[in-house]
Amino acid sequence: MLDIKRIVENKKEVEQALLKRMKKDDLDLDEIIEKYKEKKEKQQEYETLRAKQKGFNEKMAKVEKGSKEFKELIEDLKDLSGKVKEAEEEVREADEELQEKLEVLPNIPDDDVVGGGKENNRVLREIGEKPIFDFKIKDHLEVGEGLGMIDMDRATKIAGSNNVMYRGIGAQLEWALINYFIGEHIKDGYQMIMPPHLLTEQSGYTAGQLPKFKEDVYWVSDGNMLLPTAETALANLFRDELLEEEKLPIKLFAYTPCYRREAGGYRTNERGLLRMHQFNKVEMFQYTTPEQSEAALEELLNKATRLVEGLGLHYRVTQLAADDCAAGAAKTYDVEVWMPFLETYYEVSSISNVRDYQARRGNIKYKTGEGENKYVHMLNASGLATSRLMVAILETFQNKDGSLNIPEVLQPILGRKIIKNK
RNA sequence: GGAGAGAUGCCUGAGUGGUCGAAAGGGACGCUCUCGAAAAGCGUUAUCUGAGCAAUCGGAUCCAGGGUUCGAAUCCCUGUCUCUCCUCCA
Numbered sequence: 238m239l240d241i242k243r244i245v246e247n248k249k250e251v252e253q254a255l256l257k258r259m260k261k262d263d264l265d266l267d268e269i270i271e272k273y274k275e276k277k278e279k280q281q282e283y284e285t286l287r288a289k290q291k292g293f294n295e296k297m298a299k300v301e302k303g304s305k306e307f308k309e310l311i312e313d314l315k316d317l318s319g320k321v322k323e324a325e326e327e328v329r330e331a332d333e334e335l336q337e338k339l340e341v342l343p344n345i346p347d348d349d350v351v352g353g354g355k356e357n358n359r360v361l362r363e364i365g366e367k368p369i370f371d372f373k374i375k376d377h378l379e380v381g382e383g384l385g386m387i388d389m390d391r392a393t394k395i396a397g398s399n400n401v402m403y404r405g406i407g408a409q410l411e412w413a414l415i416n417y418f419i420g421e422h423i424k425d426g427y428q429m430i431m432p433p434h435l436l437t438e439q440s441g442y443t444a445g446q447l448p449k450f451k452e453d454v455y456w457v458s459d460g461n462m463l464l465p466t467a468e469t470a471l472a473n474l475f476r477d478e479l480l481e482e483e484k485l486p487i488k489l490f491a492y493t494p495c496y497r498r499e500a501g502g503y504r505t506n507e508r509g510l511l512r513m514h515q516f517n518k519v520e521m522f523q524y525t526t527p528e529q530s531e532a533a534l535e536e537l538l539n540k541a542t543r544l545v546e547g548l549g550l551h552y553r554v555t556q557l558a559a560d561d562c563a564a565g566a567a568k569t570y571d572v573e574v575w576m577p578f579l580e581t582y583y584e585v586s587s588i589s590n591v592r593d594y595q596a597r598r599g600n601i602k603y604k605t606g607e608g609e610n611k612y613v614h615m616l617n618a619s620g621l622a623t624s625r626l627m628v629a630i631l632e633t634f635q636n637k638d639g640s641l642n643i644p645e646v647l648q649p650i651l652g653r654k655i656i657k658n659k
Numbered sequence: 660g661g662a663g664a665g666a667u668g669c670c671u672g673a674g675u676g677g678u679c680g681a682a683a684g685g686g687a688c689g690c691u692c693u694c695g696a697a698a699a700g701c702g703u704u705a706u707c708u709g710a711g712c713a714a715u716c717g718g719a720u721c722c723a724g725g726g727u728u729c730g731a732a733u734c735c736c737u738g739u740c741u742c743u744c745c746u747c748c749a
Contacts, residue, residue: 280709284718291718294730307729314729468686477708611704 238597239342241273241335254345258351258559267339268554279390283324290314290321307498328465341449342506344594345566348474350559350568357558358571364542365551367575368633375639377631378509381407383639384656389509399499399514401624409516410630410643413650414623415492418519418544422490422620425540427521430491432470435461443599444472445565455496461494467520468617474597475524480603480613486533488527490620493518509628511583516624523616525615526603530614534568534590537618541572541586544621548644550629551583563587565594574625577632585625588618 244251244266252266293314300307351357381387386407392400403411423429441447441462446454446469455463455493464470471489480487494515510516523533538554545552552574562569566589573582593612595600604609634642640657648654 277709280718284709287719288717290730294677296677297730311729316729454679 238340238594239345240341240597241269242594243505245270245273251345255342255344257350258343260629269342271333272331272335272338276335276360279324279328279331283321283328286321290317291316305609340598344562344567344592346559346562347568347590350562351561352419352484353558354560355435355558356381358561359556360557361554361556361570363551363553364546367551368571368577369521370577373638374578374632374635376508377576378634379628379629380639380641381509382630384641384658386410387510388655397513399512401510401513401515401594406651409485409651410656411623411627412431413518413647414626415517416650417547417646418594418620418623419490419492421540421547422519422521425488425490427490429519430469430471430474430489432464432474432493434464434470434496436464436469436473438463440469440476442472443476444469445563445595445598449564452497455498464493465497466495466518467491467493468522471520471618472615473521473599475601475613476599478601479610480524480601482526482605484601485613486523486529489522491520491522493520510569511590511628513624518622518624519620521618521620525614525616526602527611527614530592530616533614533616534588537588537616537620538570538572539647540622541588541618545572545574545585545626547646548626548630550626550633550644552585563589565589565591567592567594572621574629575633576629583625583628585621585629589616591615591617593598 239251246269248266252264255266281394293310297307297310297314342399348353351359360476365503375383378387378389382389384407384490385405387401388404391446392402395402419429424501435457438447438460441450441454450465454465457463459605469489470493474489475487495518497513497516499512499514521537524538539633542552542554548592552572557569557571569587569589571584572586572588575581576583595615596612601613601615603613604610630644631641634644636642638657641656642655643651643653
């Protein structure tokens with residue numbers, strides 16, 4: 238949610254920034270400003286009438302109940318009461334219309350975010366090198382199924398298509414990844430959260446997934462939704478709360494499965510574990526003051542890249558163009574890992590500064606030293622998406638004989654260096 | 660799942676349909692006193708929002724949303740949450 242005052246006061250500037258991620262035809266700030274003015278006018282009208290009405294209260298209390306004067310007053314006031322109600326209704330309508338227009342606007346991109354969509358994403362750096370194989374490599378499914386780590390057929394049997402089941406050492410490896418990330422986040426002073434997976438509609442709204450992605454999340458019969466990412470839970474922790482400035486930044490992380498309908502269908506080449514209805518992800522999250530949020534974004538990016546590096550995988554960092562960022566994000570980095578078989582990079586972490594966009598929706602503020610209540614800034618970052626990394630690991634560390642080397646950092650957790658068929 | 664009770668300011672807690680943004684106590688903060696502290700006394704102590712340079716004036720908020728009424732913290736309905744008892748359980 239954008240600040241209506243900012244739109245009114247800096248229309249040109251806001252418009253220019255939003256055009257980096259919106260088509261001109263979809264953006265009509267004048268209409269919004271018009272609505273805002275209309276609402277304010279109606280509000281004035283209502284308040285004047287209401288003040289008048291309240292003014293009579295004292296008099297009514299003093300006048301004897303059954304008296305002639307009393308009855309006459311009531312007749313007059315009935316008329317006024319009707320007007321007050323009408324005015325109130327008009328304010329409500331105008332405000333609703335305003336909110337509707339306002340809440341679909343995406344966040345204002347940061348100055349250093351370029352306009353346009355995916356095609357304008359910028360690769361900032363590539364780390365490590367593409368592995369070279371002296372044999373014909375298999376894709377991750379072949380490696381994983383060959384070693385009995387993944388059982389797609391039975392997963393599909395019990396849960397339908399686009400589901401996966403890890404088995405034996407495969408399940409252990411996935412779990413070891415999660416453990417590795419958890420350990421690193423705890424070392425860095427992040428607090429671990431285990432949130433509920435079934436969230437209310439309101440939570441989806443605050444996080445910004447609703448109403449836009451209503452079709453993409455799973456709904457259960459009592460009206461709650463299955464979280465599509467732990468971000469949805471973490472972004473709602475302090476909803477309607479006033480935080481203490483000294484407590485900021487608040488650094489959190491959570492491991493949860495992420496549930497997504499992926500209703501739009503699958504790209505045909507996204508075989509196997511690349512896109513699933515349920516995948517594992519560790520999510521990092523920060524609540525900061527506006528002054529702290531830029532440094533926090535860099536910190537989160539560093540954390541994410543360090544984890545990938547720890548695994549010994551080749552990756553690159555890109556900065557997303559305005560229209561490729563999630564609607565709430567003002568600036569987003571992606572960490573993309575190299576998938577040797579597909580010969581493409583795939584996102585394993587998306588690191589976003591949402592600034593006060595979610596805080597406005599969720600009414601999350603902090604008290605400054607001067608006693609002023611200000612919206613917090615919020616940041617989210619995968620740290621990391623384990624199911625995707627599994628793909629990269631299976632493809633990158635495979636050997637000619639079908640066995641798989643285990644990344645060094647995971648060896649102590651798993652108690653072995655290599656996975657092979659007996 | 661069944662039965663009942665409740666939701667009021669930073670906290671505890673009172674509240675009659677009108678003069679209630681709300682008693683009282685506590686806490687916190689400030690001042691007086693003191694070398695300092697304690698104690699005591701006095702005072703201050705919600706948020707959002709509109710107009711105004713300002714003093715100030717107006718509106719909203721007693722869980723949320725509807726309703727009744729000239730007027731609602733107070734009455735009615737619905738929802739949410741909390742607590743107690745029973746039931747069921749990992």
